[in-house]
Amino acid sequence: MFLMKKTLFKEIPLSVPNLNIGIANSLRECIETGWVSTGGRFITEFEEKVVAYTGAAGAVGCQSGTAGLHTALRILGVGAGDIVVCPTLTFIAAVNPVRYLGAEPVFIDCGADLCMDTSKLERYLREECHGASAGKNESPLIDNATGRPVKAIVVVHVFGVVADMERVVDTAAKYGLPVLEDATEAMGTFVRSGRYDGRHAGTMGDIGVFSFNANKIITTGGGGTIVAGRADDTNENARAYLDEARYLTTTARDDGLYFAHNEVGYNYRMLNLQAALGVSQIDELEKFVEIKRRNYERYAELLARAPGASLLPPPEGQRWNHWFYSLYIEDGGGVTPDTRGGGEVPGGRRDRLMKALIAEGIQCRPVWKLVHTQESYKKFRAPEIERAYDYEKHILNLPCSTSLTEEDVRYVSDKILDLADE
Numbered sequence: 001m002f003l004m005k006k007t008l009f010k011e012i013p014l015s016v017p018n019l020n021i022g023i024a025n026s027l028r029e030c031i032e033t034g035w036v037s038t039g040g041r042f043i044t045e046f047e048e049k050v051v052a053y054t055g056a057a058g059a060v061g062c063q064s065g066t067a068g069l070h071t072a073l074r075i076l077g078v079g080a081g082d083i084v085v086c087p088t089l090t091f092i093a094a095v096n097p098v099r100y101l102g103a104e105p106v107f108i109d110c111g112a113d114l115c116m117d118t119s120k121l122e123r124y125l126r127e128e129c130h131g132a133s134a135g136k137n138e139s140p141l142i143d144n145a146t147g148r149p150v151k152a153i154v155v156v157h158v159f160g161v162v163a164d165m166e167r168v169v170d171t172a173a174k175y176g177l178p179v180l181e182d183a184t185e186a187m188g189t190f191v192r193s194g195r196y197d198g199r200h201a202g203t204m205g206d207i208g209v210f211s212f213n214a215n216k217i218i219t220t221g222g223g224g225t226i227v228a229g230r231a232d233d234t235n236e237n238a239r240a241y242l243d244e245a246r247y248l249t250t251t252a253r254d255d256g257l258y259f260a261h262n263e264v265g266y267n268y269r270m271l272n273l274q275a276a277l278g279v280s281q282i283d284e285l286e287k288f289v290e291i292k293r294r295n296y297e298r299y300a301e302l303l304a305r306a307p308g309a310s311l312l313p314p315p316e317g318q319r320w321n322h323w324f325y326s327l328y329i330e331d332g333g334g335v336t337p338d339t340r341g342g343g344e345v346p347g348g349r350r351d352r353l354m355k356a357l358i359a360e361g362i363q364c365r366p367v368w369k370l371v372h373t374q375e376s377y378k379k380f381r382a383p384e385i386e387r388a389y390d391y392e393k394h395i396l397n398l399p400c401s402t403s404l405t406e407e408d409v410r411y412v413s414d415k416i417l418d419l420a421d422e
């Protein structure tokens, strides 16, 4: 039983922006010069800083991560009637752009690291598709059940944990598929071992997308950036993708003067106002990663004696940005496979703790309801989903803002230890 004990009340948010008031000077410049929209010096400056930080070949600022993902899928040739392989354990915005383009997702389970299970990805492509095979990528890969062509893989670096990109890229290459990295949560994470040693999330697949929404490790209010390739390689595709991204996000405008648009583009370019926040925030990114790392360590130490609960361990072989801290609670409540799309089963241990903490002013949340169980996605295939159900049922995400103090972490941990009284 979780017992409610009355002590002092303090509100602790889940993940809020940490904006230096000095940023106001940049916003003032936008206002005074009138450069508040999709043009202005901060956009270029921010893109250059993203390139310098991530080592990508180039960067195109856009108005949100969702806009970036939509644009990227279009560049990768996804269209109506195609199949795109997606994770089910993710925020729904990673999958919605597939539907914007009239394509259909096939959902893959997650592995222990929260990211796409690469064995299940490989199995789906090998056993449930036919057509393309290693070295013979000229014929399209066809999904057996629907007869539709498989056009791309979307891999999400969940909670900032970079997926096993060696395996994803090798598998994709075997079947002639491009990889879109949804790195929306993973700015600041890079690989520290193997073939991709030193490579940042978002720069290993064909195209990568970051988000700078208010809950991300750095924010531009709302915003995103499309990246591709690496500065030190001569990947022609990457350059072409970036040119196309700039073009499509600027309403596919072919010339400056006569408003000629040879394609249907999008009004998705980043605003100078957003970028003004970004140029300052990105300078603080390393400091934020360090604060998040320290707070994670504190939680891990303080919660080591929490009964039946433990923080998911830091992923190996990478410098993780520690974006979200996930407490795994045994004997959890919440959604079960039997209730696919049918709503929650209240009363489990995780849910009782979550509600008790929220009542105490501590914002915390479960992992997302799995995408394949969402109303708009129930009709699409999701073979072999297992671990994602387990995480959906057992994970509780704890406050992780970069403004969280040592005292706040102790306060939250004490509450958890008090309430997790068995």
Ligand SMILES: Cc1ncc(COP(=O)(O)O)c(C=O)c1O
Residues within 6 Å of the ligand: 064, 065, 066, 067, 090, 091, 093, 094, 156, 182, 184, 185, 211, 212, 213, 222, 223, 224
């Ligand atoms: C995994 C994932 N994909 C996509 C998005 C969409 O990004 P945005 O909110 O910037 O549109 C987000 C975050 O919001 C996300 O967490």
